Amino acid sequence: MTEIQKNIKIVEKRITEACERAGRSRDEVKLIAVSKTMLVETILEAVKENIFVFGENKVQELVKKSEDLKDYDIEWHMIGHLQANKVKYLPNIATLIHSVDNLRLAGEIQKIGEKSNKILDILVQVNIAKENTKFGLLTEKVEDFVREVAGYQNIRVKGLMTVPPFVRNSEENRHYFKKMKKIMVDLNDKNIDNISMSVLSMGMTGDYEVAIEEGATLVRVGTGIFGERPYLK
Ligand SMILES: *Cc1c(COP(=O)(O)O)cnc(C)c1O
Secondary structure (H helix, E strand, O other): OOHHHHHHHHHHHHHHHHHHHOOOOHHHOEEEEEOOOOOHHHHHHHHHOOOOEEEEOOHHHHHHHHHHOOOOOOEEEEOOOOOHHHHHHOOOOEEEEEEEOOHHHHHHHHHHHHHOOOOEEEEEEEOOOOOOOOOOEOHHHHHHHHHHHOOOOOEEEEEEEEOOOOOOOHHHHHHHHHHHHHHHHHHHHOOOOOOOOOEEEOOOOOOHHHHHHOOOOEEEEOHHHHOOOOOOO
């Protein structure tokens, strides 16, 4: 067995166990293998292990890999910071855009959605720990943002995404995951027209089990599957 195959087995087992601890069904949680910086051959090793959902954080890389791997039935997610001028590449490639955190970007997604006659699925990125190094809306800005985007006809707000602080002990992030879940539940309770969210994208290699225990529906695992990334940017 290759290292990647072994890693996938471990991650799958941990996801299943976290679901059991939380009394959740395994199919409530989807694993996104974060393949940024990884070669197509490396991605194919994961495909062999029945991984068909991948996350990338750069549009060019996403476009290139989706072309190289077009013969495989892969679902691609855009998880990284996104510039408005790159949105035009995404409609036929990305199943979900995780990283929407400003109206300029949302406006461009609306425009491109309209042009391509599609409704584009997005998540609203929240900077849950108010870190000034991180993208995402501050908690107190999320409701106004969602209310505004709710009026955009070619955008469907599926839920929320966050990248919490890097911590050695994943328990330190539990309260942030709890807060994310609460923000989503509270927003749904407001019955905003067009808004019914069910997706919580949270949890990475260091903390996905805790995230699942607190309600994550998408976990984004890179290092835990592919090993350390080469430092190329
Ligand atoms: C790189 C990345 C991940 C994966 O991080 P790991 O710690 O390697 O699992 C998850 N989410 C986002 C937004 C990323 O950029």
